[in-house]
Amino acid sequence: xxxxxxxxKPHIEHWLVLSAILFxxxxxGLLSRRNAIGILMSIELMLNSAVLNLAAFNxxxxxxxxxxxxxxxxxxxxxxxxxxVAMAIFVxxxxxxxxxxxxxxxxxxx
Amino acid sequence: xxxxxxxxxNAWLIPAIPLVSFAVLGLFVSxxxxxxxxxxxxxxxxxxxxxxFLLAWNYFLSPAGKEHTALIAWTCEWLRYQTGLTVNIGVLxxxxxxxxxxxxxxxxxxxxxxxxxxxHGDEGYGRFFGYLNLFTFSMLGLVVAPNIIQMYICWxxxxxxxxxxxxxxxxxxxxxxxxxKAFIVTRFADLGFLIGIIILGYYGxxxxxxxxxxxxxxxxxxxxxxxxxxxxxxxxxSAVLAKLASINLHFxxxxxxxxxxxxxxxxxxxxxxxxxxxxxxxxxxEGPTPVSALIHAATMVVAGVYLVARLFPAFAASGTAxxxxxxxxxxxxxxxxIIGITQDDIKRVLAFSTLSQLGYxxxxxGVATMAHPLGYSASMFHLFTHAFFKALLxxxxxxxxxxxxxNNIWEMGGLAKKLPVTHATFLVATLAISGIWPFAGFFSKDxxxxxxxxxxxxxxxxIALTVAGITALYMFRIYFVTFWGKSRGDAAGHAHEAPAxxxxxxxxxxxxxxxxxxxxxxxxxxxxxxIEHHGINxxxxxxxxxxxxxxxxxxxxxxxxxxxxxxxxxxxxxRIYTLxxxxxxxxxFYIFVTHQILFRFISRPAAWFDRxxxxxxxxxxxxxxxxxxxxxxxxxxxxxxxYSLWFVGGMLFLLLILWAxxx
Numbered sequence: 109x110x111x112x113x114x115x116x117k118p119h120i121e122h123w124l125v126l127s128a129i130l131f132x133x134x135x136x137g138l139l140s141r142r143n144a145i146g147i148l149m150s151i152e153l154m155l156n157s158a159v160l161n162l163a164a165f166n167x168x169x170x171x172x173x174x175x176x177x178x179x180x181x182x183x184x185x186x187x188x189x190x191x192x193v194a195m196a197i198f199v200x201x202x203x204x205x206x207x208x209x210x211x212x213x214x215x216x217x218x
Numbered sequence: 219x220x221x222x223x224x225x226x227x228n229a230w231l232i233p234a235i236p237l238v239s240f241a242v243l244g245l246f247v248s249x250x251x252x253x254x255x256x257x258x259x260x261x262x263x264x265x266x267x268x269x270x271f272l273l274a275w276n277y278f279l280s281p282a283g284k285e286h287t288a289l290i291a292w293t294c295e296w297l298r299y300q301t302g303l304t305v306n307i308g309v310l311x312x313x314x315x316x317x318x319x320x321x322x323x324x325x326x327x328x329x330x331x332x333x334x335x336x337x338h339g340d341e342g343y344g345r346f347f348g349y350l351n352l353f354t355f356s357m358l359g360l361v362v363a364p365n366i367i368q369m370y371i372c373w374x375x376x377x378x379x380x381x382x383x384x385x386x387x388x389x390x391x392x393x394x395x396x397x398x399k400a401f402i403v404t405r406f407a408d409l410g411f412l413i414g415i416i417i418l419g420y421y422g423x424x425x426x427x428x429x430x431x432x433x434x435x436x437x438x439x440x441x442x443x444x445x446x447x448x449x450x451x452x453x454x455x456s457a458v459l460a461k462l463a464s465i466n467l468h469f470x471x472x473x474x475x476x477x478x479x480x481x482x483x484x485x486x487x488x489x490x491x492x493x494x495x496x497x498x499x500x501x502x503x504e505g506p507t508p509v510s511a512l513i514h515a516a517t518m519v520v521a522g523v524y525l526v527a528r529l530f531p532a533f534a535a536s537g538t539a540x541x542x543x544x545x546x547x548x549x550x551x552x553x554x555x556i557i558g559i560t561q562d563d564i565k566r567v568l569a570f571s572t573l574s575q576l577g578y579x580x581x582x583x584g585v586a587t588m589a590h591p592l593g594y595s596a597s598m599f600h601l602f603t604h605a606f607f608k609a610l611l612x613x614x615x616x617x618x619x620x621x622x623x624x625n626n627i628w629e630m631g632g633l634a635k636k637l638p639v640t641h642a643t644f645l646v647a648t649l650a651i652s653g654i655w656p657f658a659g660f661f662s663k664d665x666x667x668x669x670x671x672x673x674x675x676x677x678x679x680x681i682a683l684t685v686a687g688i689t690a691l692y693m694f695r696i697y698f699v700t701f702w703g704k705s706r707g708d709a710a711g712h713a714h715e716a717p718a719x720x721x722x723x724x725x726x727x728x729x730x731x732x733x734x735x736x737x738x739x740x741x742x743x744x745x746x747x748x749i750e751h752h753g754i755n756x757x758x759x760x761x762x763x764x765x766x767x768x769x770x771x772x773x774x775x776x777x778x779x780x781x782x783x784x785x786x787x788x789x790x791x792x793r794i795y796t797l798x799x800x801x802x803x804x805x806x807f808y809i810f811v812t813h814q815i816l817f818r819f820i821s822r823p824a825a826w827f828d829r830x831x832x833x834x835x836x837x838x839x840x841x842x843x844x845x846x847x848x849x850x851x852x853x854x855x856x857x858x859x860x861y862s863l864w865f866v867g868g869m870l871f872l873l874l875i876l877w878a879x880x881x
Contacts, residue, residue, distance in 0.1 A: 135866065138859075138862055139859055139862060139863055139866070140859075147858075147859075210857065210858050210859055211857060211859075213856075213857070213858065214855060214856035214857050215856065
């Protein structure tokens, strides 16, 4: 089995399945986590699954170009910026309410 | 048009000068200096009057004037609906428009001059002159209108300026009520006029292709290059009228022409305050006296007469409409004259006298035909003379009111010595309106009576003759009560003559009232067949003078010396006197109709419909929106994960659609 695994090189569909699994995990986390930081992490996971898609398509569909990798770098940069902003908001909310449970954040209801 | 030169080509200046003056006064001058406003307004009208005289001089002495040809002095396109259907504005120069231009500018100029004195120190001084200028412009625009649309627009403009001037003292509830009444009653009448115009315009345009070439070829000599279906030249063409008269409406068996002319006459009757639309004119006396003199005696109220004269060929082509004009005019003239005997307010007596004289003009038009057009000239003649003596009567009455601060003749008395100039001019005007030789009214009344008699309208003639007597009676009644005897009030004892600026117009109008009768009028203003020259018919002159003298002697009998006789007479007549004094309860009748019938059976259901059905519909849609919103707001939990769930669900749903679509 180890042999077959070592001999087997992963193809595009493997990467796509991995990406889909990561996305699904991220989506589940987004919808079910109560902690705001957990939700943020889930979003990062979904973004990374998309980045994985980009890199995989670059490698297998157009190996000569680097478009997909460049796009992946952009997404990582944007995700980092987004994480900074979100974390700043959460820190502010935490200082104010001593809690970051999204179920209790319903001020926009009224 | 070589012969007319400068003034003819620039005839548009006559209405334009007051318009410019109105704008300048309203925008710049009257906020700065009221004094200057009066001067500028007056000077503008005097310039306009000078132009009008020059034009009249040039026109009546030219060959075109001798043949009574209508000329278009100036025209330009104003509204274009489609090719071949445009409305022009312009200046029509024909005998009656030149006549009216001279009369309007003369009376207006003198009234402006008078107002400088009369309105002195008044709060609304600047505003007043602005409005007077606006009115003069509108009236001149109406007079010179070459088509019925321009006439209608100016018709409404004079109505508006009349409304503004009656309500000049807008703090006074009576003035506000009177201005509303005047506007609503005339506006109601104008509805008929408008429908008449629409019918005329529609069928005029319908047959335009058929008749226009023939009319246009003859109209070239009138200076018309671009004939339009609304032009009077087209609408009064005999072929067009014959065509319109041949269409039967199958409604009381009247022709299309008659129907539209009756509707147009409704507008004319409203403006000229013919029975039963006369109720606004006596109340309009709430306005300042110069306004009554200019608008409600000399000019605006004759617009109705002018309209009938302008469309005279059309009225004549529909005999029924013309007969209606004659009988409405005759009835109004005697009806108003009878009320005039009993009124105590000097301006109201004059107002009823105006009604009566307007009825006279109408009946004169009504008895004329295209073959025997004496009544047409007579009506215009009476319009001409009446403008001067009635304006004079009002201005003199204004001078009296100015001196004694009351309108009630029974609080005056003995003013002849204290106001000598006013007294003399009032007497001249009284003699003129009563038709005593050699004053102006004698000649014009004589022509009217002659036209009624020669037309075979004996009933109308009898009424007209009676009215001549009653006119003398009520005019001499107010003359004696106001100026003779002892002063009956404190103010009347201390009355002083008005300033010179007010007396000058009085004297000028008095000279005009005394002399204009000698103008050989029918040489200048006529229509249709040439008039068989009649001069003064001795039988008619004697009977008219006899009627007038009877009136004068009755007035002397009742109202000089002790006035117990009049009181006794009124007691003797009892109910009849009260009925007349209350103006035959026409106002009460209108109030009954509007309040008890219109308001109750039409306005209230309409209000109910509005409140419950229309408003209900609006409220229902608001209620539905609010209720749905109220239910939908539960979706907004404010929890970020619920929103993301919706987002994911929506995304999946979209994917499903895309997937289904791709298959």
